[in-house]
Amino acid sequence: MDKKKSISMKGIAELANVSVATVSRVINNNGRFSKETQEKIQAIIAEYGYVTNMAAKSLRMSKSKTIGLIVPNIDNEWFSQLVLEIENFFFKEDYSVFICNTSQDENKEIAYFKSLDSKLVDGIICISGIEQIPVDVITRNIPIVCIDRKPKDHSNAYYVESNHYSGGYLATEELIKQGCKRIVIVSRNKTLSVNKQRLEGYRQALKDYHLKEYKELQLLLDPSKANYEGAREAMNQLIKKGIPFDGIFATNDWRAYGAMVALIENNIKIPEQVKIIGFDDVFISQSCHPSLSTIKQDISGLAKKASDLLLRLMNDIDIEDDHKRYILPVEVIRRDSTKKA
Amino acid sequence: MDKKKSISMKGIAELANVSVATVSRVINNNGRFSKETQEKIQAIIAEYGYVTNMAAKSLRMSKSKTIGLIVPNIDNEWFSQLVLEIENFFFKEDYSVFICNTSQDENKEIAYFKSLDSKLVDGIICISGIEQIPVDVITRNIPIVCIDRKPKDHSNAYYVESNHYSGGYLATEELIKQGCKRIVIVSRNKTLSVNKQRLEGYRQALKDYHLKEYKELQLLLDPSKANYEGAREAMNQLIKKGIPFDGIFATNDWRAYGAMVALIENNIKIPEQVKIIGFDDVFISQSCHPSLSTIKQDISGLAKKASDLLLRLMNDIDIEDDHKRYILPVEVIRRDSTKKA
Numbered sequence A, B: 001m002d003k004k005k006s007i008s009m010k011g012i013a014e015l016a017n018v019s020v021a022t023v024s025r026v027i028n029n030n031g032r033f034s035k036e037t038q039e040k041i042q043a044i045i046a047e048y049g050y051v052t053n054m055a056a057k058s059l060r061m062s063k064s065k066t067i068g069l070i071v072p073n074i075d076n077e078w079f080s081q082l083v084l085e086i087e088n089f090f091f092k093e094d095y096s097v098f099i100c101n102t103s104q105d106e107n108k109e110i111a112y113f114k115s116l117d118s119k120l121v122d123g124i125i126c127i128s129g130i131e132q133i134p135v136d137v138i139t140r141n142i143p144i145v146c147i148d149r150k151p152k153d154h155s156n157a158y159y160v161e162s163n164h165y166s167g168g169y170l171a172t173e174e175l176i177k178q179g180c181k182r183i184v185i186v187s188r189n190k191t192l193s194v195n196k197q198r199l200e201g202y203r204q205a206l207k208d209y210h211l212k213e214y215k216e217l218q219l220l221l222d223p224s225k226a227n228y229e230g231a232r233e234a235m236n237q238l239i240k241k242g243i244p245f246d247g248i249f250a251t252n253d254w255r256a257y258g259a260m261v262a263l264i265e266n267n268i269k270i271p272e273q274v275k276i277i278g279f280d281d282v283f284i285s286q287s288c289h290p291s292l293s294t295i296k297q298d299i300s301g302l303a304k305k306a307s308d309l310l311l312r313l314m315n316d317i318d319i320e321d322d323h324k325r326y327i328l329p330v331e332v333i334r335r336d337s338t339k340k341a
Helices: A009-016 A020-028 A035-048 A054-061 A077-092 A106-118 A164-177 A193-208 A228-241 A253-265 A283-287 A299-314 B009-016 B020-028 B035-048 B054-061 B077-092 B106-118 B164-177 B193-208 B228-241 B253-265 B283-287 B299-314
Strands: A066-071 A096-101 A123-126 A144-147 A158-162 A183-188 A218-221 A247-250 A275-277 A294-296 A325-328 A331-333 B066-071 B096-101 B123-126 B144-147 B158-162 B183-188 B218-221 B247-250 B275-277 B294-296 B325-328 B331-333
Touching: A009 A020, A009 A035, A020 A035, A066 A077, A066 A106, A077 A096, A077 A299, A077 B096, A096 A106, A096 B077, A096 B106, A106 B096, A123 A299, A144 A299, A158 A164, A158 A299, A164 A183, A164 A193, A164 A247, A164 A275, A164 A294, A164 A331, A183 A193, A183 A228, A183 A253, A218 A228, A228 A253, A247 A253, A253 A275, A253 A283, A283 B283, A299 A325, B009 B020, B009 B035, B020 B035, B066 B077, B066 B106, B077 B096, B077 B299, B096 B106, B123 B299, B144 B299, B158 B164, B158 B299, B164 B183, B164 B193, B164 B247, B164 B275, B164 B294, B164 B331, B183 B193, B183 B228, B183 B253, B218 B228, B228 B253, B247 B253, B253 B275, B253 B283, B299 B325
Parallel strands: A066 A096, A066 A123, A123 A144, A144 A158, A158 A325, A183 A218, A183 A247, A247 A275, B066 B096, B066 B123, B123 B144, B144 B158, B158 B325, B183 B218, B183 B247, B247 B275
Antiparallel strands: A096 B096, A294 A331, B294 B331
């Protein structure tokens, strides 16, 4: 073998008497190879100088001690809190965390997955804004943990989420218990699994309490308008149409606040005439007037579980099947907007 | 020369008849070398295979098409908006942006500078939370643009900021014009240059309008308490002490909101008894009751100027001395909290 040029993966495989795939696994350090194989391959690399690309550095250093964190919107307080908790966790473990904001743009998400891959991060936590997480663009075998949304094919995925179904159920039940009978839901259309589950919870609660489901009370906003302003507009239209209602479940607090402002604009009294509940427990829910009842997700719990899981995966610790997925409970925060009149 | 091992920088320098520093500049692609020198060095590298580390890849690819963005607190709406504008700008230019959140922790900031450097980013935008920006940990010669705070030794630095002095002056003037004579300032102690400048503006406005400066009305909060809660506490203490005042200038909107809540808790009427103005124009300033007057910084302008500057620097475009620094104007947003009683 010519020593002048650095050796190829194929050359290493021949000398080590293993497959190219095995060499690739050792170089990419994905864990599925024996200690002996690793040592044999490393010895060949040391002798023949396989140094063609960054993978070599990764091999030498073993870990790059960085992780990537994909987030749809850092200007959403709920996401930013989650990001900060994860960042703190990993900084204490001596990892740098590169935060990538996708603005729920699929092209951005793909670009960031590629970019993180090429920068040799050791793992990725993904709070995806899109339905299909583009894990297939990752060329190296690194662990990915999803928060709050599962990848479409999630048979083998690692993920941590809140019980959104239960959240939708509890929110609707809270309104029903305070006497509401015609309950509007304000949510996002073309929904991510989280919103679908919240809607399912709403429907099940109506059913369990023998209340009718009115299609005209389901305000499923276009994704581009599923915010404060869009919710405010949609509620104003509903009121203009004269469709009666006595409760509103909005699937996040900003939508709830938009709906609340629409009620106030129309001189509808909260909670006397209409009760309202949101989701997420962000600051606006405490600070608005009247204060907004909401469903609180366990942000610290989500951050900790996801970070723990990724850390164990990066350290090649085996994860049993029943520890691949965590679904955390949520709770009702009762404030003035659902008080009995 | 032995071709078996890849060549060293010194070896390249000898063959090219240039200094090692020049070789380093070419490899790190910092721009200060001639086209001929670059070609000569690249030819030697091609022949002898200088491929010891990631710098080689950087050289081959010329640019890594990633930038780093250092930010103190992404859960602060003002920062997160700035971050999103910068991210959008660079994504359109085909750059990935790695956001690094420092929580105003000096150790984190240093670690992230190092980490971004080792990941071969092409440039850094730094919204530093600390006084002394640790640019010296960067081993490669890459451009750094600071937003909103200048590095301590800023003779050669690139930075973009709002006119904080003018902001402090205008805020105080607004209160004075509405009849206030004893104006509290609620700010952050051990201040970053921004807060120092806002305080200076406040003092100058008092002076220009022949108002006395009262030390007991300067509430300079400990950095760990310079938030909503800290401002609320400090105002409650001031009220308890019975020190009279009729206006409040808080150097950000959250501090202003904290002060406002303290007034409401003490049944002090806004704006009839006390007028109040904040800084930043974040959402809470519009949504609180009464709505909060504030000083608006030109976030888009700051983001665009800083991004433009970094892009030009990364493309090795010469920047004239008078385009190294930009100071953007601010404006008063008048709302209910400073209305004439």
